[in-house]
Amino acid sequence: MRMDKFGLGAFVIGIGILAALLQLYFMGGGWTLAGLWNAISVMAVGGALLIGLVLVIIGIMLLVL
Numbered sequence: 001m002r003m004d005k006f007g008l009g010a011f012v013i014g015i016g017i018l019a020a021l022l023q024l025y026f027m028g029g030g031w032t033l034a035g036l037w038n039a040i041s042v043m044a045v046g047g048a049l050l051i052g053l054v055l056v057i058i059g060i061m062l063l064v065l
Helices: 005-026 033-064
Strands: none
16 A cells, blocks of 8 residues: 555644644643543534534525525
C-alpha cells in the first residue's frame, strides 16, 4: 500500500490541531473522562447545528430558484 506524504502530513497536523483545541477549550481542568465526554457532546451539538444551517441555506436557495 502506497502512503501519500501530503495525506500523512494533513493527518498529523489535524491530530495536533484537534488535541490543542481540546486542551484549550474543553479540558482546562485536565484530561479526564468527564472533560472528554464534555468535549464530545459539545462537538456533536456543534456538528448538528452546522448540518441544520447548511440545510436551511440549501432550502432557501431552492426556494429562490
